Amino acid sequence: MRRLRLSFGVVLAGLWGAAGAASAMEAGTGDPVRGGELWAQQCAMCHALSPAAEEGLGPHLADLIGRPVAGVEGYAGYSEALRALAGQGAVWDVERLRAFLRAPYREVPGTRMGFGGLDSASDTDHLIAFLTEAGPDASTAESGFRVPREVLAIEGETDWGEFLAAECSTCHRRDGSADGIPAITGWDTRSFVTVMHAYREKVRPNPTMQTIAARLSDEEIAALAAYFATLERAPH
Numbered sequence: 729m730r731r732l733r734l735s736f737g738v739v740l741a742g743l744w745g746a747a748g749a750a751s752a753m754e755a756g757t758g759d760p761v762r763g764g765e766l767w768a769q770q771c772a773m774c775h776a777l778s779p780a781a782e783e784g785l786g787p788h789l790a791d792l793i794g795r796p797v798a799g800v801e802g803y804a805g806y807s808e809a810l811r812a813l814a815g816q817g818a819v820w821d822v823e824r825l826r827a828f829l830r831a832p833y834r835e836v837p838g839t840r841m842g843f844g845g846l847d848s849a850s851d852t853d854h855l856i857a858f859l860t861e862a863g864p865d866a867s868t869a870e871s872g873f874r875v876p877r878e879v880l881a882i883e884g885e886t887d888w889g890e891f892l893a894a895e896c897s898t899c900h901r902r903d904g905s906a907d908g909i910p911a912i913t914g915w916d917t918r919s920f921v922t923v924m925h926a927y928r929e930k931v932r933p934n935p936t937m938q939t940i941a942a943r944l945s946d947e948e949i950a951a952l953a954a955y956f957a958t959l960e961r962a963p964h
């Protein structure tokens with residue numbers, strides 16, 4: 729499955745080089761409705777679309793296109809990495825956003841955003857089309873799913889997490905390399921916990937991860953988050 733996606737990506741990369749292809753993509757070939765679905769499944773658990781909304785794990789993303797990087801003043805959680813980029817005067821134009829959403833850790837090594845990246849260039853275009861159009865009325869795309877503060881605050885036991893991780897390592901590599909299965913090492917623990925709960929509550933669609941997360945208690949998820957946070961991120 730991933731392998732197919734990969735070769736599709738290679739084909740796209742080939743097209744990308746062809747004259748004019750990049751500017752055609754730039755013009756916005758994405759479907760904002762599909763982008764809204766992706767938003768609800770992949771982003772809304774951590775981000776709001778309106779400055780007035782309850783603060784999530786990540787900064788709100790209202791009026792994102794053209795906004796300065798790390799530019800939400802009331803948000804205290806920005807990483808050094810994102811702030812350093814902001815110091816260079818970077819803004820979220822379509823190119824930067826596309827690269828970041830495909831591979832956050834490669835684009836901004838050291839980001840605290842616990843998200844391995846969108847699977848395809850077309851998903852990225854859909855999401856960008858949605859974000860471009862999203863005004864205050866896009867609130868229907870807020871899934872409303874948030875992990876309660878008490879749950880995020882659970883202190884995970886690293887040793888227990890290491891024991892539980894045996895099950896995960898049949899698919900996810902402990903050395904942080906991603907070979908078809910996303911890397912989950914070196915994540916911010918609160919992001920890790922949020923994503924696991926999103927699978928458990930079936931907000932995130934992957935059936936394998938839904939089944940695995942359904943068997944885990946809040947404490948077990950916290951322990952896994954604590955353990956995987958101690959492992960190094962993949963070298964790029």
Ligand code: HEC
Binds near residue numbers: 796838
């Ligand atoms: C598990 C939580 C989580 C998920 C899921 C997530 N994000 Fe983030 N996001 C964050 C955090 C935390 C930050 C702050 C990162 C930093 O400072 O390094 C962030 C930062 C960002 C930024 C930079 C904002 C700024 O003000 O500079 C953008 C853009 C962004 N996320 C878009 C998205 C999109 C689009 C999705 C869905 C495809 C998504 N994120 C999914 C947690 C998340």
Ligand code: HEC
Binds near residue numbers: 895910932936937
């Ligand atoms: C049978 C293989 C398999 C096992 C076992 C497995 N995973 Fe996964 N995991 C996946 C796949 C495939 C994905 C990508 C799912 C998607 O696209 O949403 C994933 C995604 C994830 C993600 C989100 C990654 C991202 O970039 O958004 C986290 C976190 C995660 N798994 C944690 C775990 C933990 C913790 C365990 C052990 C308790 C575990 N997984 C066991 C296959 C597995």
